[in-house]
Amino acid sequence: MNPVRPTKTENIRETLEAHGLKVTPQRSVVLGYLMSTDRHPNAEEVFQAVSLHLAGAISKATVYNTLNTLVAAGAIVEVSAEPGVTRYDANIESHHHFIDRETGRIYDIPWESVEPLCQTLGTDFSIQDYHVTFYGKALKHEHSPP
Amino acid sequence: MNPVRPTKTENIRETLEAHGLKVTPQRSVVLGYLMSTDRHPNAEEVFQAVSLHLAGAISKATVYNTLNTLVAAGAIVEVSAEPGVTRYDANIESHHHFIDRETGRIYDIPWESVEPLCQTLGTDFSIQDYHVTFYGKALKHEHSPP
């Protein structure tokens, strides 16, 4: 019988194809990892994680290439939190971020959780988009696969 | 006769001392450059700019050291705009940023220009601070020393 919802691998395949990318094992495992986590990993962390999942290992160059390809295609987004670190996020919906100052962990904040900001800053700037970064302490531990 | 306002070099000296730092020519020229511009330069741009102003040249290591020292002392702040680039800002008041998507230039947005965001995100997060990054097109050219 057909599953009620698409399986994970079907989701991955669909997402790649929806963004005009061919499906390859390397792309699947990188995107699949990012879709499975809400931890906003950097390239090195993606490399570590997918090296476990992909039997025959994956080249670090491919991790960088694939992340850049996924970003260019719009399948994932880059997140600038701390200076000097590029993190990646499979959540491509508009949303904000909360950074725990003790742990450095980045949490997603749904767009609707933040009241809309007025869409004008006087006459000098035309606003197309905005993003709020909150800083503080996460009170509940939200566990998720690393 | 005494000037009505402190001169620039007096400002620089006062800022260094107010943050517990000794006054040196290198620190003065780095901080002075950052106080004179609103362009949020990165380390390389600071190095280029101060190399011109400081006759006998300044070591690039000193620029990095000095920027880190100034950040640690709270005399300047780091700004994370694009992923992978650390920029520096002598404006240490709470404020927001506007990034021109065409030019990449970062403009300061006064804290009061943005209506206050509610200080709660449910029960999971304790908010200590927040920062809004706007994206769009700057309409007026605001000129300032490079």
Place this chain on the structure above:
DNA sequence: TTCCTAAATTAGAATTATTCTAAATTCAGA
């Protein structure tokens, strides 16, 4: 199926940004 070509992947070299090291200089205070 076999062949062909383009795309994707790879290892390692190259580049770039930043930090580290160890020596030289500067500086404040005794």
Place this chain on the structure above:
DNA sequence: TCTGAATTTAGAATAATTCTAATTTAGGAA
């Protein structure tokens, strides 16, 4: 002036990312 600590320095070392050039993979004719 002397002295020790702080600062600055050049260049080496490290780390992150990109580039290069060769190899593998994969889909579409024939």
